[in-house]
Amino acid sequence: MLLLFALATCACALSQAGPLLKPAGFIELPGPKGKRFDYLTIDPSRHLLFATHLGAGLLYVIDLKRGRMIKTIDGLSGIEGVEIAPDMNKVYTSDWYENEIGVIDLDGLKLINKIPTEAKPDGIAYAAPFHKIYVSDERGKAEAVVDVTRDQVVKTLHFLSETGNVRYDPVSRRILLNLQDRNTIAEIDPAKDEQVAQYPVEGCKGNHGMAIDSERRLAFLVCEDNNVLTVFSLESHKTIASLALPEGGDVVAYDAGLRRIYVACYSGFISIIQQDDAKHFRKLADMPTEKKVHSLTVDAVTHRVYVPEQEVDGKPAARIAIYEAVMPSSPKSAN
Numbered sequence: 351m352l353l354l355f356a357l358a359t360c361a362c363a364l365s366q367a368g369p370l371l372k373p374a375g376f377i378e379l380p381g382p383k384g385k386r387f388d389y390l391t392i393d394p395s396r397h398l399l400f401a402t403h404l405g406a407g408l409l410y411v412i413d414l415k416r417g418r419m420i421k422t423i424d425g426l427s428g429i430e431g432v433e434i435a436p437d438m439n440k441v442y443t444s445d446w447y448e449n450e451i452g453v454i455d456l457d458g459l460k461l462i463n464k465i466p467t468e469a470k471p472d473g474i475a476y477a478a479p480f481h482k483i484y485v486s487d488e489r490g491k492a493e494a495v496v497d498v499t500r501d502q503v504v505k506t507l508h509f510l511s512e513t514g515n516v517r518y519d520p521v522s523r524r525i526l527l528n529l530q531d532r533n534t535i536a537e538i539d540p541a542k543d544e545q546v547a548q549y550p551v552e553g554c555k556g557n558h559g560m561a562i563d564s565e566r567r568l569a570f571l572v573c574e575d576n577n578v579l580t581v582f583s584l585e586s587h588k589t590i591a592s593l594a595l596p597e598g599g600d601v602v603a604y605d606a607g608l609r610r611i612y613v614a615c616y617s618g619f620i621s622i623i624q625q626d627d628a629k630h631f632r633k634l635a636d637m638p639t640e641k642k643v644h645s646l647t648v649d650a651v652t653h654r655v656y657v658p659e660q661e662v663d664g665k666p667a668a669r670i671a672i673y674e675a676v677m678p679s680s681p682k683s684a685n
Contacts, residue, residue, distance in 0.1 A: 370622050370635050371655060371673035380422060381406040384666025387658035388430045389474075389601065390647040393456075399647070400441060401658055401670060402429040409443060409452075411459055412670070414649065421459045426452050431474035433483060438498045442483050444471035451485055451494070453501050463501050467494045473515035473560075477525060480540040484525050486513035493527055495543050505543045509536065514558040519584065521564045526584075528557045528571065535569070535582070549587040554580040561604040561611070566628045570611050572599045579613055579623060581631055591631045595621050600644035608653055608675055610634075616644040620657065634678070639671070 385405025392399050392414070399412040409429055411421035428447030434456070435442065443452035445464075451471060453463035468490030475484045482504075483496040491512055495505040514528030524546070525538035533554050537547040551557055556575030562568065567584040577599060581591035598616025605612070609625040618641040622634045639657065641664070646657045653675040661667050 369637070370676050370678065371620065371637055372676050374654065374672045374674045375417065376659075376672060377412060377417060377419060377670045379403070379410055379419060379668040379670065381408045381410075381668050383668045384660055385668070386642070387660055388645055389432055390645060390656060390658065391432050391434060392647060392649055393434050393436065394649075394651060395436060396456075399656060399670075400432045400434070401656070402426075402432050402443065403658075403668070404429055404446070405660075406668075407445075407447070409441075409454070414652075417672075423454060423459060423461055425461050430472045431485070433474040433476050435476050435478070435481075435483065435498050437478060438481070440498060442474060442476075442485075442496070442498075444474050444485050446470050446472065449487075451483070451496060465496060465501055465503060467503060468492050468506065473513070473528075475516045475518045475525065477518040477523075477540045479520075479523065482540055482543075484516050484518070484527075484538070484540075486516050486527065488512050488514065493525075493538070495540075507538065507543065507545060509545075515560040517560050517562050517569070519562055519564055521567070522584065526560065526562065526569060528560055530556050530558050530574070533557055533573075535571075549582075551580055551582055552589040553592045554578060554582075554589070559600055559602045559613070561602045563604055563606060563625075565606065566625075568628065570602050570604060572602045572613055574599060579611065579621065590629055593621075593623055593631060593633050596636050598644060601646055603646055603648045603655070605648045605650065605653055605675065607650060608677070610675065612646055612648060612655060614644050614646045614657065616642055618643065620646065620655075640667075 388404040407427040409423040431444035439456040441454040451465040468487035470489040472488040473486040485494040511529035511531035514530040527536040554573035559572030569582040596615040596619040611623040613621040655673040
């Protein structure tokens with residue numbers, strides 16, 4: 351059931367008079383409290399949020415219109431990533447403890463298959479024109495390629511680095527993969543499933559989280575080892591901005607409509623960064639939140655931000671916090 355937050359929580363904004371994210375409620379979840387969550391994704395056509403509960407091996411399906419959970423899917427031990435293949439009516443999960451990829455029927459919301467992979471599947475992305483899912487086998491230093499028409503791994507690419515988050519860029523029609531031990535991005539051609547380039551990311555150590563702005567040709571990388579958000583040009587393949595983050599930055603989400611970047615930080619903050627144009631970015635706030643928050647997602651239509659919480663005021667919890675985006679009345683120009 352959707353319950354309202356007290357609106358007393360405020361964002362500690364830089365040069366802002368009020369909060370940039372306003373608490374709008376939370377969704378209680380039935381899984382065990384105090385267990386780690388991981389990635390989330392939204393199916394905009396069905397108004398569904400899929401949230402992974404890593405420590406419980408559960409995938410929650412949430413109806414965003416009604417603000418409540420409608421399904422819990424179990425049997426996904428160590429679930430980390432989740433991705434939708436809407437044209438195939440399937441959802442795919444990366445299940446760390448089993449070293450398998452789960453396949454879920456989107457209509458029936460039932461687990462229908464499991465696909466073996468290598469070590470610690472984590473990040474996951476769908477290249478729809480190629481009908482392929484790409485799964486980062488982080489500790490296997492590999493990227494598994496799954497043909498979603500057959501639900502089979504058709505190729506595994508190996509690297510000299512652990513593999514972090516992965517994204518499909520619909521403009522270049524290429525897969526972008528974080529090589530987090532080498533501070534580089536690998537570019538993969540999904541037509542051939544071959545690596546075509548690697549790009550060093552200046553000023554970034556441990557590039558794990560990734561979001562992209564395809565329109566403006568940018569990648570936003572969370573650098574875990576030096577607590578930095580790096581803005582990387584997909585045209586020049588150079589770093590164009592670096593912004594300090596609180597400790598424990600992990601998942602990054604981008605709201606293209608508001609041109610706003612959100613980073614979940616395990617130390618108890620959500621960093622909020624504004625994109626003024628393709629080259630200028632400014633930190634708006636490090637908003638205090640619950641400790642151990644390291645994942646979030648944003649609804650591109652409503653601009654709401656969804657944040658899983660495994661503890662509240664230091665006590666075990668299992669819920670998703672909901673925030674409404676607030677625009678500052680008179681934003682200052684970038685320095």
